Amino acid sequence: MSQDTINTTADNRPHDGDPNAPVLEVENLHVEFRTRDGVAKAVTGVTFDLLPGETLAILGESGSGKSVTAQAIMGILDTPPGFVTQGSVRFRGVDIQALPEKERRRYRGEKIAMIFQDALSSLNPVYSVGYQIGEMFRVHRGASRADAKTKAIELMDRVHIPAARQRVNDYPHQFSGGMRQRIMIAIALSLDPDIIIADEPTTALDVTVQAQVMQLLADLQAESKMGLILITHDLGVVADVADKISVMYAGRLIEQARSLDLYSNPAHPYTERLLAAIPRVDMKGQELYTIKGIPPNLTDIPAGCAFHPRCPYAQSICSEKTPPLEVVPGDRRSACHFWKEVLDGSLQIR
Amino acid sequence: MPDPSSKTVMPSQDASAAALTLGASSESKSLGKPRSLWSDAWHDLRRNPTFVISALLILFLILVAVFPSLFTSTDPKRCDLIMGNNGRAPGHPFGFDRQGCDVYARVIYGARASVTVGILVTSGVVLIGGFIGAIAGFYGGAAGSLLSRLTDMFFAIPILLFAIVFLSGFPFRNIWTVVAAIMLVGWPSVARIMRGSVISVKESDFVTAARALGASDMRILARHILPNAIAPVIVVATISLGLFIVLEATLSYLGIGLPGSTVSWGGDINDAQASLRTAPHVLLYPSVALSITVLAFMLLGDAVRDALDPKLR
Structure with a gap:
């Protein structure tokens, strides 16, 4: 992202004190992909707020820009070809896009964490799940291996993985889809972030497991008062859990x-x-x-x-x-x- | 964007993942311990006769190379011209070469040169090629292109030709000059494979996930990409090790490799050539030793490849 296009007028002071101030403010966000076939305007002028403890669903079909919005917030766009050309992302009043990469990295995982769609491919196949959950503590908190492992077991318990102590050394492929997604959630939760962005967290799961994972997210959110941004194309998934819904179309x-x-x-x-x-069931048999x-x-x-x-x-x-x-x-x-x-x-x- | 066509892709992926999990969990239960990619590969390897045979052969070769005196008490450099080209005699199972040296002792002592050169060159090539390939693949862009073109340039140089030119330019010859000559032009194949492998792993979701969770570039490359990208490099390195040994023998045969004072199979093959008609056994033994060594490394490479990437089978 180029420095000059970042909104420099934004108020960069953190607003302390007010517990009801938004944790995340996205303002007039523009993202484009500069490809050989031309410039694809993936996100055009997206603006929204997220309050503490609130669940916002971003709804849209494939290619509507919802995942790109999430990546832009996290600062993990592939640049090039993706560029944030305009707009600001403020976390508790701090414009995180203006931060140098090193400081920004501290926000990832610690303040804003992300859950991905396909848990199997989002977990590194060569490390045990305990290692991967514990990695958060080692990288961000400098914890020792033993401490990290203890924390990993605690987190696995917290996301209701049965026999966490026995399974902490198992590898991702040894878990079922729903359990893997719970591990992703445990990783995201590990540092008590203020916001979790879940990018289609249940798309790869079957319906009953979907419901369990959504319930888990809702329970955890109620416990910790974190904000949740739920990105999905499934109207059914968001109906019960979302407070607010934003619908995206063509960016x-x-x-x-x-x-x-x-x-x-x-x-x-x-x-x-x-x-x-x-x-609808009552329209059975019709086109x-x-x-x-x-x-x-x-x-x-x-x-x-x-x-x-x-x-x-x-x-x-x-x-x-x-x-x-x-x-x-x-x-x-x-x-x-x-x-x-x-x-x-x-x-x-x- | 992970969403395009996710609807259509996911069910099949999920099904295969579920099947995998089923198989794996029942497997892990019977074994009672978790299995990583590497322990899985090791599990496969131990049951592969090709691997067992080649690994035993290589272990034996290394033993010979390190402790040749365990296998013969004859000094390979103590020669008696009177015995020149004689056939086998008691205590000298392979007979004598033209200079009257014991062929068996020379074959035993010759292993050291081949194995040393092979291992040194391979280590060097994996380090240089691996580093350049990993950086080129991970960073891409201008730096990546520059390194890739550099790799292509070196790839275009015929190894043997370069080694001949390089070694003729040196006033002295020893094992290090030979290693340097082969290494300097041997790394591009490893670099290419490493680059391709890193690029394919870089696109993985777990790399994006690691980035989203605050991992630095170096951590992502070292901890998340390399362990997943190293397998093809290991395979190529193992197979190339055999080729490097052949190359060393070729250079020694041509008389520009190891100096005559070093006992080596290539040098002995060269010497044996002069009396090929009268004493073919002198040529036979070092050649067979060389062939078996190269074969062992190639078989090992094949077995490792099968274990690390079952899709190739």
């Missing part, structure tokens, strides 16, 4: 609302269509609803509202003017010219 936030509001009455046609596409078309190529995002070519309500203004993320009554936001009409359902499908 932009297009809707943000409390979960219940979003599910009961979406303020953006994309969200509305997504919800309509959920298979499943799909949103026509495909998400845009990020090197060639349509002018105006990126969703307009697929939107059943699109009008001429939609292809001309990009709708801003407007504040909608009820502490929510929508980036649609016709959010009012979407909310009260008065629009006609073309």
Whole structure:
């Protein structure tokens, strides 16, 4: 990331004291990938806050920019080709993007930790799980091997891995998918971070294990008051656990609302269509609803509202003017010219 | 971005992972202890006859090289011209060479030169090539390209030709000049393999995960990438060790390798050539010793490769 594009006007003093101040503020984040085929605008102007103990779900389909947002927050984008071109990421008021790499590294793992989608490939196959959990203590805290191992066993207990003491020297491939994801969670939890970013933590798991892992995350969060950013494409996963949901499409936030509001009455046609596409038992035997078309190529995002070519309500203004993320009554936001009409359902499908 | 096509990929991966876990957990239960990649490989190796035979042969060779006096009490340099090219005699099972030296003693003492050169060159090549390859693969970009092109340049130099030119330029000859000559042009193959291996491991999710958890570049390279990238290098190094021994013998045969005062198979093969028709046994024994040594290292390399990467089988 280039220094000059970082938001230097940001207030860089940590705000102490106020327990309800946001732990994480992402403001106007822009990420682009400079590839041979052109510049792909993976994230365009993403803004959100995360309060202590809050769960924010970032929802979107593949390529909508949700994982890239997470990587940009963590500062682990592959640069090149990925560049943060604008915007700031503030952790308790400190713009972590402006920090030198060495200091920034301290934030990773200690303040903000991350859980990845595929636990098997995210764990190093040549080390035992105990070694890998303990590595956090050795690298960040300078703990001895024996101490690190004791801590590793404690953490494995905390994420409910049975017979932790016996299994601490086992290798990742000796665990089941759900247990492996628990190990990833144990690693992320190890230094009591203020925020955990979970990038599709349950996608690789089957449904019952998904529920267990989500429950574990929710329990741990209740214990430790950490903020949780849950990145997913699965509407079902987030429904119960998320306080707030942000929906992304083609690199932009297009809707943000409390979960219940979003599910009961979406303020953006994309969200509305997504919800309509959920298979329902009472519609058994009928053709499943799909949103026509495909998400845009990020090197060639349509002018105006990126969703307009697929939107059943699109009008001429939609292809001309990009709708801003407007504040909608009820502490929510929508980036649609016709959010009012979407909310009260008065629009006609073309 | 880990999400594209994740829906379609995951089920099969999960299934294979589950199968793997099932197999592994029942296995580990029966053995009662956890198995790492390396202990897994060792487990395979011990049951592989190719490995057992080649490893025993190599251990024997090393023993011969270190303690030749255990195997013969004859001095390989004490020669009696009267016995020149004689066949076997009591106490001299392989007969005598042209100078009347005991062929058996010379074959025994010749192992040291070959094994030393082989091990030294291989260690050097793995260090130089491994370092350059790892840096080129890990950093990529301009530095990586520069190192890769450098590797390509050296790769294009024929080893034998370079060694001949290099050694003829030296006023003296000893084991170190031979090692240096082979090492200087032998490292690119290791560097290439290391680079490719590091690049493929670098893309792994666990490297991203380590970075996300605050590991430094050096820690990621040393602790997370290298242990996962070293296997192909070990395989190539083992197989190359045999080739380096051949190369040393070739150079000694050509008369520019080890000095005549050092007993070596290559030098003895050269000497034996003059009386090939009258005394073929003089050529036979050092040649067979050389062949067996090279074969042992190649078999070992094959066995190690099979153990470390079962997909190649």
